[in-house]
Structure formats: structure tokens, C-alpha cells
Amino acid sequence: MKAYLILEDGHVFEGEHFGGHKEVISEFVFNTSMTGYLEVLTDPSYAGQSVVMTYPLIGNYGVCLEDQESRQPYVEGFVVNELARLGSHFRKNMDLEEYLKQHDIVGIQGVDTRYITKLIRNKGCMNGLITTHHYDDLSDVLKRIHEYKVSGVVKQTTCCEPYVLGKGAYKVALYDFGAKQNIARELVKRNCEVTVFPADTPAKTILEGHFDGIMLSNGPGDPEECVDIIENMKILSQSGLPIFAICLGHQLMALAHGFQTEKMVYGHHGANHPVKDLKTNRVYISTQNHNYVVKEESLDSQVAKIWFQNVNDGTLEGIEYLQEPIKTVQFHPEACAGPLDTSYLFDEFIKMMGGNQNA
Structure with missing residues (x-):
């Protein structure tokens, strides 16, 4: 036909x-x-x-x-x-x-x-x-x-009710904005008990759950559309809990700090995008899927610094916050499909929660 x-x-x-x-x-x-x-x-x-x-x-x-x-x-x-x-x-x-x-x-x-x-x-x-x-x-x-x-795609892709995956020494709250399953798998492999929450879960619910850390997932659509979620991220960013965010979660945390996002011309979609760690100058090959990016010029240098940068076009690929235990990346360290170059970032998250990669 x-x-x-x-x-x-x-x-x-x-x-x-x-x-x-x-x-x-x-x-x-x-x-x-x-x-x-x-x-x-x-x-x-x-x-x-x-x-x-x-x-x-x-x-x-x-x-x-x-x-x-x-x-x-x-x-x-x-x-x-x-x-x-x-x-x-x-x-x-x-x-x-x-x-x-x-x-x-x-x-x-x-x-x-x-x-x-x-x-x-x-x-x-x-x-x-x-x-x-x-x-x-x-x-x-x-x-x-x-x-x-x-429009409205986070609501379409998030889970309806909380559920728990794995058992382990670290209790992690995973916000599902349209999460890829391998995010939870990578955490479970690292001795974590992961509770997956719907995207509209109030910050109060997370704070009352006595979690060791918070994971913010990837997801679809325009981050600026997620007004209520951004308000929850503002509260959680001030909680003192370690937070690691990927893709849409990275953008939402940036918006919660007053930074800006914009739509790219054609985005990054693939399993072969080089990103550079500006602390070590080492380049990794990453999996990416996003049409929006955090505007580098909108960052407040007193609040955050650039962590990763895209080697191809120079766009911002990661942020390290200076006053809070928060790290975020635009790419996918869980990398399914794609290279495993940046999976070590999950080990870094375990360290943020007081553990180590061998826990």
C-alpha cells in the first residue's frame, strides 16, 4: 500500500x-x-x-x-x-x-x-x-x-500511582516525567530501593518519605509548560537532599532556579553525541533525545556552573549547583540504547547520598 x-x-x-x-x-x-x-x-x-x-x-x-x-x-x-x-x-x-x-x-x-x-x-x-x-x-x-x-505529554507518559522497585541501602524517590525504565534499573543495580512517583506528586510527599536522594527523569515536551512541577522542584531544591536529574528533569531544575530554556533548531536525537566534562576535560559519547536546552547565558555564576558541554555545537549539557547537592545532565547516562560511557554518573549520585559505587 x-x-x-x-x-x-x-x-x-x-x-x-x-x-x-x-x-x-x-x-x-x-x-x-x-x-x-x-x-x-x-x-x-x-x-x-x-x-x-x-x-x-x-x-x-x-x-x-x-x-x-x-x-x-x-x-x-x-x-x-x-x-x-x-x-x-x-x-x-x-x-x-x-x-x-x-x-x-x-x-x-x-x-x-x-x-x-x-x-x-x-x-x-x-x-x-x-x-x-x-x-x-x-x-x-x-x-x-x-x-x-x-502539548500535555508529560501527563500522558507519567505513571498513575507510585510503585517500588528493588531493595537496598539507599532509598531513592524517582520522579517519573516520562522515565525510561533503565534509570530505575541502574539505581537498583547500585543497591537502591527506588520509589517511582507520578509527575504531579507534591514536594511535601517526597519530603515526608525519608528518602536519601531524589532522581528526576527524562520526559517529553516543552519544560516551561510544566508550571506546577517547577514549583515542586523549587521546594525540593531547598531541602538539602541530594538530587540527580536527567534531560527534562535537568531543564525543570534549571527553570526552578530562575534560569531559562529555549527550543533548539532540530535538537539532539541519537546515541553518538560527544560531551565534555569541563572539570576533567574528558570527552564522552552520550545518548541524547531532546528538543529544548538550558540557555547558558541565563545561568547565575553564584548559583551554578557548567558541568558538561556539547562538543559539536557548544550547548550546555550539564549543571553543577554550588549551594545545594544537585547535579543535572542533559544527556542519558542510563544509555539505552547507546554507549555506557557516562553510566558512572549514577555512582556519583550514590556518593552524593553518602555511599560509594561498591555499596
């Missing part, structure tokens, strides 16, 4: 349909990972977005359900150059197309993903439509596409 990708700027791409059977409007971003497509699909930070994979062949090792990063895929649509119809791997539970059909995620293959990526790089993230319907007149369609806005 033919399928069409219609971008906000009027570009139309004809390809072949796969996956779910629906028409979907979303924001389009590209991801430069060569593997880990299941982890991309199930990363809640992609809620409200469709993903263009730059690597030309996707699906060649099928789907292993143990590798999911959340209870379901959150991408709206999936764009690939070539879909591997039959995945080959000893851990495979099913093929990629079967997985997408089960979750009604629409896909299109056979389009020039390199050209689409260049468009997004030059013009920025833009809205688009994936459909199997051929439109002769695009005027109404482009109007609908232009009006789409990613």
Missing part, C-alpha cells in the same frame, strides 16, 4: 506503508542511532513526535520485548529508508512490523531519509502527516499540520 509523508513546508514524499493503519499528524525529528530502534520507539520523550531514522536499514534484528524502555511505544510515526521484513536474532520475540501493528504505530518506508534529515537540519523540526490517502489539494491538510502542537 502506498503511503505519503507531507511536511509542513509543503514537501511530499511517497513511500510504502507499514505498521498501524491510521493517519497521524505530529512533530518530526531525526535520530542518528544505528541500532536501538526499539528503545527509540519506547522512549516516552518522543511523545507527540514521529522519528526519522537516518540509518538506512531498520528492523534487521527484530524486537526483543525485554529491551523496551517503557510499557508501550510513544512515537506517533516511524520513518525509515528500508524496513527489514524478517528480523534475525536469537532473542527476537517478533518482527518490527508486527510490533508496530500491535501498537497501531504507523510507518512509512522507501522514502529518502537522508533528504528529509537535511530538510529538518536546515529548517528545524517541523510538523508533518503520515497517511495512505492521496490528497490532490494540500491547502486544508497543511493548515491542519501547521496547527498541531506537542
Whole structure:
């Protein structure tokens, strides 16, 4: 069956349909990972977005359900150059197309993903439509596409009730803003009992829980939209409890301190982004997925200092707060999928709580 990708700027791409059977409007971003497509699909930070994979062949090792990063895929649509119809791997539970059909995620293959990526790089993230319907007149369609806005996605991806994972010496409260499961796994591996809380949990609840530390997760959407959450972060930042934050959590903590965020032209999405630790001058390869960034010029040097910086474009990738036990990073140290270069940051969090990496 033919399928069409219609971008906000009027570009139309004809390809072949796969996956779910629906028409979907979303924001389009590209991801430069060569593997880990299941982890991309199930990363809640992609809620409200469709993903263009730059690597030309996707699906060649099928789907292993143990590798999911959340209870379901959150991408709206999936764009690939070539879909591997039959995945080959000893851990495979099913093929990629079967997985997408089960979750009604629409896909299109056979389009020039390199050209689409260049468009997004030059013009920025833009809205688009994936459909199997051929439109002769695009005027109404482009109007609908232009009006789409990613909104309310943290509420869509967070858990409904608190739950506990693991048992250990350190009690950690994990705010779920759309958390990847490997964040909790990395903490549990390090002798932590992790209580996962919904994004709207009042700060008072956390403070009354006698936790050793607080973890702020990744998540989707515009951080400035999360007004009530930011107010809770203000309270928690003054509690004296060690706090480690990733991605959206990093941005929310910055906003809680009066710093500013802004939307990037096309964001960082992939498993190969170099970041530099400004304390050691060492460079690490990181996994990233974000469209927003903390504005470096908005930092108050009396309150915080830059910890990590992106080697490619110089954007701010980490903040160390000077008056509170708080460290935050824009990238993903839990790295699924991706390199394990920065997983040691979880050990640093254990140290912040009074322990060590061998606890």
C-alpha cells in the first residue's frame, strides 16, 4: 500500500506503508542511532513526535520485548529508508512490523531519509502527516499540520500511582516525567530501593518519605509548560537532599532556579553525541533525545556552573549547583540504547547520598 509523508513546508514524499493503519499528524525529528530502534520507539520523550531514522536499514534484528524502555511505544510515526521484513536474532520475540501493528504505530518506508534529515537540519523540526490517502489539494491538510502542537505529554507518559522497585541501602524517590525504565534499573543495580512517583506528586510527599536522594527523569515536551512541577522542584531544591536529574528533569531544575530554556533548531536525537566534562576535560559519547536546552547565558555564576558541554555545537549539557547537592545532565547516562560511557554518573549520585559505587 502506498503511503505519503507531507511536511509542513509543503514537501511530499511517497513511500510504502507499514505498521498501524491510521493517519497521524505530529512533530518530526531525526535520530542518528544505528541500532536501538526499539528503545527509540519506547522512549516516552518522543511523545507527540514521529522519528526519522537516518540509518538506512531498520528492523534487521527484530524486537526483543525485554529491551523496551517503557510499557508501550510513544512515537506517533516511524520513518525509515528500508524496513527489514524478517528480523534475525536469537532473542527476537517478533518482527518490527508486527510490533508496530500491535501498537497501531504507523510507518512509512522507501522514502529518502537522508533528504528529509537535511530538510529538518536546515529548517528545524517541523510538523508533518503520515497517511495512505492521496490528497490532490494540500491547502486544508497543511493548515491542519501547521496547527498541531506537542502539548500535555508529560501527563500522558507519567505513571498513575507510585510503585517500588528493588531493595537496598539507599532509598531513592524517582520522579517519573516520562522515565525510561533503565534509570530505575541502574539505581537498583547500585543497591537502591527506588520509589517511582507520578509527575504531579507534591514536594511535601517526597519530603515526608525519608528518602536519601531524589532522581528526576527524562520526559517529553516543552519544560516551561510544566508550571506546577517547577514549583515542586523549587521546594525540593531547598531541602538539602541530594538530587540527580536527567534531560527534562535537568531543564525543570534549571527553570526552578530562575534560569531559562529555549527550543533548539532540530535538537539532539541519537546515541553518538560527544560531551565534555569541563572539570576533567574528558570527552564522552552520550545518548541524547531532546528538543529544548538550558540557555547558558541565563545561568547565575553564584548559583551554578557548567558541568558538561556539547562538543559539536557548544550547548550546555550539564549543571553543577554550588549551594545545594544537585547535579543535572542533559544527556542519558542510563544509555539505552547507546554507549555506557557516562553510566558512572549514577555512582556519583550514590556518593552524593553518602555511599560509594561498591555499596
